Amino acid sequence: MALAAVAGCSAVLVVAAALAVALPEDEAPQGEVPALAAEHGVDLGVAVAVEPLLWDGGYRDVVTANYTSVTAENTMKWDSVQPERGEFDWSGPDTVMDFAERNGLDVRGHTLLWHNQQPAWLAGGSFGPQELRQIMREHVGELVGRYEGRITAWDVVNEPFADEGAQLRENLWYGVLGQDYIAEALWAAHEADPGARLYINEFGIEDGGAKADALYALAEDLVERGVPLHGIGFQSHFVHGQVPEDLAGTMRRFTGLGLEVAVTELDVRVPEPATDAELADQAAEYRRVVEACLDVAGCVGVTVWGVTDGHSWIPEWFPGYTAATPFGEDYRPKPALEGIVEALARRPAPVAS
Template sequence: MRGAASTRWHPPTRGRGALLTAGVLCMVVLVVSAILAVALPHPEQEQPTRGLPHLARAHGIDLGVAVAVNPLTHDTRYQSVVTENYTSVTAENAMKWEHVQPERSRFDWSGPDAVVDFAERNGLDVHGHTLLWHNQQPSWLAQGDWSAQELRQVLREHMEALLGRYQGRVTSWDVINEPFQDHGPRLRENLWYQVLGEDYIAEALSMAHEIDPEAELYINEFGIEGGGAKTDAMYSLVTDLLDRGVPLHGVGFQGHFVHGNVPQDLAEHMRRFSDLGLEVTVSELDVRIPQPPREQALRQQEQEYQHVVQACLEVPRCVGVSVWGVSDQHSWIPEWFPGYTAALPFDEDYEPKPALDGMTEALSRRR
């Protein structure tokens, strides 16, 4: 017991003590209300973005990813990786000729619509891929016996349908994809080259600009990231196009790298093109590792992803980096490069790999 005085009963009072208690309670309520007003945004206020998208936007670049239609529409974990880590999407296959126009004048918009609709619902930009390529052409196009006039009409019909449908929604396009030979500096003798001649590139760019004057138009190529004859040939091509006033806005450096061979001078080669006033982007990044993927290789891959993103940040008018696939489960690498795997920042179970930390580290550094 605390003494006899504590056992005595006192009648209730409404004096100074009660008023003090009420005042304290009012102050507590006011303080808590003020904290909640700051901590909880009003419903109409947009929640701040965090993580990689926030970091990329802070640097003024896109961090993109190539997406496939089926998992994008059916797999919630796939969807979450896209929305939580990237600011833009590219349709990996859905916008290519064989999918969009499997028969002449019969267009299938289910795939492209799914990609664009998903992007718009989630506040993502869309990069269009691709209008002219030597692969994934429908048989009616690839095996047709075309005159120059007929092929130009086919091309116009396709562009008017595709660019017209997504005008204002898809704001940049790979108009020309892989125009050079795989390992050389000569233009590839594809369908367009054979029928229209080497000026087909200028014709296609001009036609695309006529149909959608607001779209950013790109030439996209692999094997130009480390310099050499192919890089020089691309530089000569785009310089000639610009000198002639052909509408060209950017060059995509695909970036399909082998672990251990990511060019250290990547920024230098991209800067050559940005110095012409062109945008540049790393458009299809992956870094494949020999099987089985060992921990040391994955840690080194982390540094390689960091280096690529850092190279973009160092180059004026580098507008973004896009990885080519959401996870190793959906990567094209094992099929096309047997013996290689683990090329992307997320593994087959959608778990982040050290490569994701590498991109985060590059984007976390101040300019």
């Protein structure tokens, strides 16, 4: 979901030229947290941005020491990848891929179709069904195909439902192609990389309700039709004090369809200034989310949205809130990291899905 500001394409091209210098061959070794995640067979990921990956050694160290995968926060979105029709800019995505591969990290692709962060030529265009379908297939084919076999999972369709309620969002794709644009996008991604796990990624479904019911009905229909949908992403942008008690129960509804699930964009925002007591409570909330994933056999991982509080999208988009990630602006771990470790350090036990 994050709409954090990113540098323009020309700036990325400049910094990408320094990639070999900015990204040394050996980053900090992975530490306790990735090892614990591996013991459970789950992924622990984090969303990353291009600029700090290139220039900030402390930022890179936090990633390599604490996570097993990365998601490109913005640089794989449409406006970055294809800013002009037919002109693709791979500098940012390649930076993320190079960093991940030289450090043994998996990569989650984010995102192929979304109503935000579209280039002007696309958002303001007037396309008929045949032309828009071709545009979609070309974009998905180029992006997914470039990293075939290197990206483990893709958020193919992001936020297909309206912010509130159970109606499909009136976006460009739905308006021209109808509801089946979702199936078409999944098929296009599958054709470009048959081995990738393909997701619908949504927010506001974690505690059940009308949107979760509507997404379940959509997923059930797609599965019954044999469409290559493999998972549901729970974005999980939580407010402190509002993390649902039965997140695992909502996840199990979808795993009951034979799908996998993942927490894809976890943060827990706290009203500023955050007190020690609130940060302690936030740690318990992070622990609860990771425990929910561990309690569901089909939950494959948890991804935190932002490496540190200083790189989080929260203060810009939710004024008055702060401290949403497990690391402070000074790159020091907060109690939230302890909450994650406590969840991962518990004795593994088989749980029915």
